[in-house]
Amino acid sequence: MILSGDRESEVSYLAGRVGITDVKANKNPEEKLEIVQAETKRWNTLYVGDGINDAPALRAATVGIAFGQNSDVTAEAAGAVIMDSSLRKLDELMHISRRMRRIALQSAVGGMALSVIGMFLAAFGYLPPVAGAITQEVIDVLAVLNALRVAIPPSSLTDY
Secondary structure (H helix, E strand, O other), X not given: OEEOOOOHHHHHHHHHHHOOOOEEOOOOHHHXXXXXXXXXXXXXXXXXXXXXXXXXXXXXXXXXXXXXXXOHHHHHHOOEEEOOOOHHHHHHHHHHHHHHHHHHHHHHHHHHHHHHHHHHHHHOOOOOHHHHHHHHHHHHHHXXXXXXXXXXXXXXXXXX
């Protein structure tokens, strides 16, 4: 959904460019806040705002992202601030956050799963104490090495 205080024609043009069909234009800050609060009750919401009139809606959304360098109030209300006013940077932020979350979950869950397997092997006598300690260290190193993959830049950070 695009929720904006701008004219219908401008908002519809932008929505068409990025593939959004639900357009709400000519909204004042109070109307934006009401819509965001209603949507946040139903779903997790992401609100991107670029002006001081977006601050209440940024605060009400599950995640608020201030866009550009227009207002300290907007930046304070948001959970994240994108300094550049390009939609490409927002797309990059979404790609980076999804990738980091996926890698963190792989490292944490993978490390725990391998540790549980090692504990069962040790409990049934298939893994002596010294070998168990060494195995746990290997598991920890593997989890850390997997987590370090976030430092390797992906081939693409954008859908454009």
